[in-house]
Amino acid sequence: MIASTLRFLWENKMFLLAGAWTTVQLTAVSVALGTVIGTVVGIGRISKNKVISLAAAAYADFLRGTPLLVQIFLVHHGLPAVVSRYVPGFHITPFISAITALSINSGAYVSEIVRAGIQSIDKGQMEAGRSLGMTYWQTMRHIILPQAFRRVVPPLGNEFIALLKDSSLVFAIGYNELMTRGRLLMTKYFMFFETWVAVAIIYLCMTMAVSRLVRFIERRMAVDDQS
Amino acid sequence: MIRVENLHKYFGKLHVLRGVTNHVSRGEVVVIIGPSGSGKSTFLRCLNLLEMPNEGDIYIEGVNVVNHGANRVDINKVRAEVGMVFQSFNLFPHMNVLRNITLAPVLVKGISEDQALKEALALLERVGLSEKAEAYPSQLSGGQQQRVAIARALAMRPKVMLFDEPTSALDPEMIGEVLDVMKDLVSDGMTMVVVTHEMGFAREVADRVLFMDGGVIVEENTPSELFSNPQNPRTKAFLSKIL
Numbered sequence: 420m421i422a423s424t425l426r427f428l429w430e431n432k433m434f435l436l437a438g439a440w441t442t443v444q445l446t447a448v449s450v451a452l453g454t455v456i457g458t459v460v461g462i463g464r465i466s467k468n469k470v471i472s473l474a475a476a477a478y479a480d481f482l483r484g485t486p487l488l489v490q491i492f493l494v495h496h497g498l499p500a501v502v503s504r505y506v507p508g509f510h511i512t513p514f515i516s517a518i519t520a521l522s523i524n525s526g527a528y529v530s531e532i533v534r535a536g537i538q539s540i541d542k543g544q545m546e547a548g549r550s551l552g553m554t555y556w557q558t559m560r561h562i563i564l565p566q567a568f569r570r571v572v573p574p575l576g577n578e579f580i581a582l583l584k585d586s587s588l589v590f591a592i593g594y595n596e597l598m599t600r601g602r603l604l605m606t607k608y609f610m611f612f613e614t615w616v617a618v619a620i621i622y623l624c625m626t627m628a629v630s631r632l633v634r635f636i637e638r639r640m641a642v643d644d645q646s
Numbered sequence: 647m648i649r650v651e652n653l654h655k656y657f658g659k660l661h662v663l664r665g666v667t668n669h670v671s672r673g674e675v676v677v678i679i680g681p682s683g684s685g686k687s688t689f690l691r692c693l694n695l696l697e698m699p700n701e702g703d704i705y706i707e708g709v710n711v712v713n714h715g716a717n718r719v720d721i722n723k724v725r726a727e728v729g730m731v732f733q734s735f736n737l738f739p740h741m742n743v744l745r746n747i748t749l750a751p752v753l754v755k756g757i758s759e760d761q762a763l764k765e766a767l768a769l770l771e772r773v774g775l776s777e778k779a780e781a782y783p784s785q786l787s788g789g790q791q792q793r794v795a796i797a798r799a800l801a802m803r804p805k806v807m808l809f810d811e812p813t814s815a816l817d818p819e820m821i822g823e824v825l826d827v828m829k830d831l832v833s834d835g836m837t838m839v840v841v842t843h844e845m846g847f848a849r850e851v852a853d854r855v856l857f858m859d860g861g862v863i864v865e866e867n868t869p870s871e872l873f874s875n876p877q878n879p880r881t882k883a884f885l886s887k888i889l
Binding site: 541543544546547548549550551552553554557561562565566569 | 694696722723725726727728729730732734736737738739740749750753754755795798799802
């Protein structure tokens with residue numbers, strides 16, 4: 420069984436690795452966009468403006484309270500209708516759907532991380548910035564966020580790992596990443612066990628590499644950070 | 647220079663300031679003393695609008711800086727002219743000493759990096775920390791951090807300096823170095839309002855001492871008069887406990 424799995428993995432390595440590479444790209448872009456969205460929403464959540472903070476909370480609650488698979492379908496089948504009304508002729512590919520759904524979803528989780536990160540910074544930092552005549556946004560950008568981001572590197576790393584695994588759900592809209600390729604191999608060779616063990620091994624390698632990377636960045640920042 | 651009229655501040659239902667009225671002249675050094683919870687820190691924080699008063703007015707050089715109804719002011723402009731030093735220093739831990747000092751002048755006043763750097767180095771020399779320009783706050787002692795915080799506030803060239811218990815978080819052997827820097831400011835003619843428990847400092851440099859209790863100024867006088875001949879029974883009780 421082990422021998423046949425390894426042989427299967429080896430024989431289809433290029434096909435699977437190409438899918439793995441697509442998964443990495445999809446995840447990286449989605450986490451990057453998700454971090455931007457999450458930062459905006461996270462700052463919104465602590466806003467004194469009730470409308471903004473409620474809107475931000477509603478966003479996070481909806482996306483964390485509904486299944487990712489539903490969100491993927493919602494984006495893939497719902498987005499074209501909306502987009503074609505405003506941008507005629509624009510074609511929504513599975514790639515766009517996948518990235519949109521994953522970014523929006525990741526943004527909700529990142530917003531929680533960012534909010535907690537900002538709130539973990541001592542109140543005196545905001546007061547010191549404001550007492551020097553800096554605006555709320557100047558203080559946010561130069562004082563609070565740089566310190567908060569250092570603190571959220573570990574949870575952001577966890578989010579990256581979670582999204583890397585969750586990105587497998589986009590097979591449902593036929594996006595050609597690792598999971599979809601696994602299904603293709605399964606229907607081609609009917610070697611169920613070998614296929615999914617091979618796919619699992621590749622996911623495991625990727626998540627372990629990411630967690631190593633995060634730990635490395637964390638250590639680098641600990642050296643840089645004198646505080 | 648600063649005129650305060652009938653200031654009230656509530657935290658929820660808690661009535662912290664119950665009508666504070668006072669006047670600080672240019673170049674005057676005013677020390678505020680009083681038991682904890684008396685509202686002295688809140689009063690100080692109102693002066694640069696870190697706390698917005700619920701009632702009353704604060705005039706800085708004749709301009710009412712309290713936002714209510716028709717009167718809208720640019721809070722940031724007010725704060726840029728009022729320096730503040732905190733009990734817990736609140737230096738920016740992710741920036742070195744120089745950057746701590748130059749950040750606000752560059753961002754808020756728009757002066758050039760070069761100019762800000764030059765002024766920062768001069769200020770560091772003044773507080774005796776030239777050799778720490780490249781250090782990070784965590785590499786400094788409490789006393790050194792507080793001196794950097796004073797330099798940071800001075801870099802905005804404020805008209806008034808507010809000190810909120812600047813030595814309360816310091817080890818005893820470091821209190822002197824911070825008080826020395828403050829005395830240097832006094833001899834320079836800086837207008838200062840200081841909340842402190844350092845009675846020696848009050849006695850030595852204050853022009854006037856305010857005793858606050860229960861959200862009001864109970865008694866005020868020159869330090870020698872107030873310390874040696876307090877009139878109000880609450881002042882007497884407080885002083886007898888700490889002197």
